[in-house]
Amino acid sequence: MTRLTRSSYVKIALIVLLALLLFAVAGVGSMRGCSQGIYFGGGTEMGNASVDANGVKNLSVSWAAGSVDISVVDDGAGDVIELVETAPTGLTKAQQMRWSVSGGTLKVDYGSWWSCFALGQKRLEVRIPERYAKSLGTVTVDGASGYYRVAGIGCDTLRFKLASGEIDADGLAAASLDVDVASGQVRAEGSFSERVSTKTASGQLDVVCQGVAPRQVDSDLASGQVSVALPADTGFTAKVSKASGSFSSAFETMQQGGSYVHGDGSTAIKVHLASGGFRVEKA
Known part of the structure; x- marks a missing residue:
């Protein structure tokens, strides 16, 4: 059996490196x-x-x-x-x-x-x-x-997805707002009549709801900080499940099991916390 020389090993290594480089280049288009x-x-x-x-x-x-x-x-x-x-x-x-x-x-x-x-x-x-x-x-x-x-901007559905960096949005009007943040900072201010949904891996996310409160707020936090500000006359029921982290509210609430109720409880808030913090603010 013929043994490979040192130069052959070098050539093979170079070919492997070139193949890996070409693979990386081909895959770059799918990288965020x-x-x-x-x-x-x-x-x-x-x-x-x-x-x-x-x-x-x-x-x-x-x-x-x-x-x-x-x-x-x-x-x-x-x-x-x-x-x-x-x-x-x-x-x-x-x-x-x-x-x-x-x-x-x-x-x-x-x-x-x-x-x-x-x-x-x-x-x-x-x-x-x-x-x-x-x-x-x-x-x-x-x-x-x-x-x-x-x-x-005024629309039916507004979606923000951010890997890192910053989003600053105001004067908005949408039936539904969906925000997905891996890292970085997002601030969104406007009227969101039906639903606000947030998903946060880390970073800071602040949503300010003006005029009317959304019917539903859903928030899923792996880490980081999220605040949702609601009009002062809003009633809500917040159901919170958490492994760690904290829930707080600028509104006075009554705790009923895993839920926090304010006023007529009409806006449904669902929060899942792996870590980090979620706060209900007053707009």
Whole structure:
């Protein structure tokens, strides 16, 4: 049997390392630290755009690093949603964001994995005329890291998903608010009439409910801190299950078994704590 020489072992090691590198590169597109999913389907476009707002009911933004600003502009801007992308060093064609409109959903993606490594951070501005921004269906913001600002949006369902970084959102109006935070900080302020749902691995999450209280609040904490502020005249029943952590309330409550009741008890609050803390605040 022929023995491998030292140079053969070196060659084999280099081949293995190259294979691992190619595997990593192929998998980068699915990593939350860079690309959030690239749209290769028909109709995908690249770079800055003015999108016909009449064909858009839902908005989905996936971003890797830098910042996103979703704002409402005066109707005088016309019937278009503006997508404006900038970077500190300018952008080549290959480094530009991807976007598409399909089935009434405008999808905006950070772009290729190479853009994430080459640029690190890009800024996206989404400008929506007021008459369209107040009556959207589902709005989703999925962030890997960076700073995300959302203001003045009205929709049926609003979803925030954050790996790390910060989301700052106000002037919102949605039937349902869903927030999923791995780490970082989120503050959401507005009217949420039906449901507020939060899932937190760590970090800080603050929801301020204005005007009316949601019918239901669900919160699942692995760690970190969550507060939900309710209008002062809200009655609620909070059912709390915990392995560790704490529940507290700015409202006076009566404890009934594992539940805390205030007023007429109409808003149903369900909290599961592995650790960390949940607090009911007054808006």
